[in-house]
Amino acid sequence: MKKLLITLTLVLGLAAFSNNANAAYTIDDAQVENLFASATNASFNLVADVAEAAPVMAVASENGGKDPLIAVLLDFFLGGFGIHRFYLGTKTMTGIGYILTCGGIFGLVPFIDLIVLAVNWDDISAYVDNPKFFMW
Numbered sequence: 001m002k003k004l005l006i007t008l009t010l011v012l013g014l015a016a017f018s019n020n021a022n023a024a025y026t027i028d029d030a031q032v033e034n035l036f037a038s039a040t041n042a043s044f045n046l047v048a049d050v051a052e053a054a055p056v057m058a059v060a061s062e063n064g065g066k067d068p069l070i071a072v073l074l075d076f077f078l079g080g081f082g083i084h085r086f087y088l089g090t091k092t093m094t095g096i097g098y099i100l101t102c103g104g105i106f107g108l109v110p111f112i113d114l115i116v117l118a119v120n121w122d123d124i125s126a127y128v129d130n131p132k133f134f135m136w
Contacts, residue, residue: 066124068117071088071117075114080099080103081099082097082098082104089128090130109134
């Protein structure tokens with residue numbers, strides 16, 4: 001019974017597909033020209049683009065020049081090696097501790113670091129140049 005249902009479904013599906021495959025597609029040039037005529041031009045304003053990027057630069061300057069997005073991405077992808085801690089300006093031994101403990105106590109410390117950095121997105125200055133193994 002199952003084989004009959006599967007076979008019937010496949011036959012009906014192929015029949016429906018073959019009917020749609022023979023459909024003729026046409027392009028109406030007048031409609032295309034009307035679409036282009038009614039479209040609006042987009043212009044890029046360099047001054048507006050810089051003004052929109054200014055708040056991002058302000059966040060980085062409050063945090064001692066460290067961008068929280070870069071710190072979070074480094075922690076997510078390379079947290080086991082302590083690369084995010086090197087970016088934030090920790091001592092060399094802290095990064096070596098991350099490596100020797102198999103990613104900071106088997107990945108637990110970088111995971112908590114990721115949560116802490118994400119929660120404190122607006123102000124990560126407390127974690128910049130922090131020499132402790134547990135930055136929190």
